[in-house]
Amino acid sequence: MTIVYEDQDGQAASDIPARRIKFVINGQKMIAEVEPRLLLSHLIRRGLALTGTHMGCDTTNCGACTVLVDGRPVKSCTMLAVQADGHEISTVEGLATASELHPLQEGFKEEHGLQCGFCTPGMMMAAKALLDANPDPTEEDVRWALSGNLCRCTGYQNIVKSVLWAAAKLRAESGEA
């Protein structure tokens, strides 16, 4: 993160330790200079202005900040940005293409799987990791896969339906292909 300080008695920004990291986010290669203590979630939100990754609890409980790191769901508030060095990150902004929504995005809208929308990006990323590994999950599989993500609005029933809707659509698409 670039921070400009007032230079007080010789203490200046140059005294702040910084590390250079390279990573890929949503398919794009990036380089960043970061404080070693910077959280990955803050790099994504503030450094890259990808504000779709939300922060709810700072303690790895709520899952709103879930992103994929090398395809695995990770709560980005508990991973340091420097740990992303050399890795590939996907966020909610990478789900859709310019012209087409991802079936998970369509499913959440079709089945009313969101209300306030705050947990939704994390839910969809956790669900994507599930569907990538298991294209034909049961309701129980979905509930277990999402059990690290909290929602206060929906009661989960429609979220589960949304994920199953997406799974069915993805299977149909791959059958066509």
Next chain:
Amino acid sequence: MSQALDEIKIGGLGASRKRVEDNRFIRGKGNYTDDITLPGMLHMEILRSPLAHARIVSIDASKAWDIPGVHLVLTGEMMATRNLAWMPTLSYDTQAVLATDKVRFQGQEVACVIADDPYIAKDACEAIEVEYEALPVIVNPEQAVAEGAPVIRDDKENQQDNVIFDWEVGDAAGTDRAFEQADVISKLKLHYPRSHPSPIECCGSIADFNRATSKLTVYMTTQAPHIIRAAVALVAELPEHMIRIISPDIGGGFGNKVPVYPGYVCSILASILLERPVKWIEDKTGNLISTGFARDIYLDGEMALRRDGKILAVRMHCDSDHGAFFSDAQPSKFKIGLLHSAFAAYDIPVAHLSDRGTYTNKAPGGVAYRCSFRVTEAMFFQERMMQAAADDLGMDQAEFRRMNFVRDDDFPHRTPFGFLTDSGQYAKCLDVGLKAVGYEDFRREQTEARKRGRLLGLGISTMTEPLGAGNSREYDILGIKMFDSADLKVHMTGKAIVRTGARGQGQGHETTWAQIVSHELGIPADDIVVEEGDTDTAPFGMGTYASRSTPVAGAAVAMVSRKIRAKARKLAAHLLEVSEEDVEWELGRFYIRSAPDRGVTIQECAMAAYSNMPDGMEPGLENTAYYDPPNLTWPFAVYIITVEVDPETGVWDVLKTVAVDDCGVRINPMIVEGQIMGGLTEAYAMANMQFITFDADGNCVGSNYMDYLLPTAWETPGFELHSEVVTPCPHHPIGAKGIGECAAVGGPAAFVNAVIDALSGMGVRNIDMPLLPDRVWEAITYHRDVSGAPPVRSDD
């Protein structure tokens, strides 16, 4: 002849229209407060008290000032020089913004730091040295009124003890007389534990004071932006027209985002002092330990009964714990909210309710957490008392309720506490629920299972909730009457924008308000955009909480649409060259009564309003409506839950959840069902795991999501919803009633009743929520009631 419009196809009333707001949320393109970055923006963090009750000996912030990147350290002493160390609450009390004399609860705001970066601000908070002198701590009302208890609010003149108010309603003498006539008196003591609404998004604000224009813009997580504007104008003494409150997307509210919090005030002052935007985003612990809690109230209830099951009278005494400052967000006339809505669905001749409110060393709040001002407690107490009374009489739970219901032909009905209920089909809802759960079969199965040592239980809860405050005669907040508003502008091509004084937080206003306009004007819902939350553009309104949006703001949307239609009728008569009396309306079109094939569409009228209006008519097609409802709306619901309790561990599983909701006309059935399922989940949470408690030193147990348990997709049961009973509200323009909170209000008692029912014959009358496995196990093992009141034991 033109084809009449299909209302469902154009997204009108009753269409399960897909939500408009989803388009941005599913792409990660929502715009929540923390997503906003302004040029030159600084970051604020709050230093909180580690102690629940302590005198502040000294605060030394010099090391914090020395950290590069720190711009400002605010303390209570500095706030006091600007007369901002204290602020008024929504219940005519005062609340410390930053502590000056002493801290009164763990997590109270002591100082804050504004820096270039939030990490630096946090470092600087840790560098502030505060010396405290610990004082004795009070964590429940019993301690608060005990002989020799320390006076928590020694800042207030004339406050000699910890009592905030004694409030009563009903007929005490008549109730006493009725109790003398009783065959059976049923008694129950309960604690409804302290809870926290805990939206996933915490509170936050970005204050942006511009010296050049003198304008203060505040982006903030508020459910009631206009109330905030008024509060800032009155507290900070800034001119109201120079204050703009913008409530962007809100990541859940549930009542937590109604009050004014110290963090908002400090960010505003900091921005004024520094002349730069200042962002404050609370962390989860700060949210859970300092912002608006809910519930925390004790009941001592009695019911006078005739042997045949008729309820003769109800007497309720309550003790409510309000924390260190009386900052309940509620209508000012009612000190303990609408707790006296209890028993509104039952035909009870006389009743009395009293409540003593006390200060304790706990966070202030008393917000309406997914409920219309303490209605959740009212319905919980009511339905737990109903269960105990039926058991005492040896009567069937369903029949006891049915025989005491207000009957369909008894409306309007005056409740013993003075409310006027106006509509409902209570017995029908119960019948639908009993059939859906398979009541008789379940009772047989339950008896059989018990013989084999399995504990099955069934719990019934009914609820009727007074939703949609005003009317303005009875309901105000800080003297501001509780009405709401809508503003509708129809553009010349027939597209439109509607704005209201409400502020949704997931309820889907952007979708449903357009549906109401569509129903009234025949403009396709996709041609109508909805905007809320900006005080510079939205008409004045009281905001969204207490399920008041559809009953009040939604009604205003219908009324403003009718004003537009009245003007469009004049335009139609002009275009059709007939007199207005000869013009008839059908959805989306005016036509000549005697020649129905000659007509003009609403879109053609809109174009005429800008291009071809009759002589003397004011151009344009826009209007505003302020709506003051004649009464509250009274939805009704029956929730029936079945459970199985494991006698070895006390763990209980939900077998079936049946919800029968009669909320009148449903604008968007899909959204209504989403609201009900969300409410049921919060009900399950409160019954099963979710509570905030304290140890004897006032340490908050439940200060993070590892201690404050919320159900996940894994634990949450599935729900079966029933919508076949529809009793339109007689006074709402489209017959709708509130719904957002019903299941959270009525649900908890159904879960608890089910578990208590499973333990029948064991001498267990009550287990306080949440029904944690250890509590249920204790009840089963020792055949006794289990209290959950704080302080918790140190080994818990």
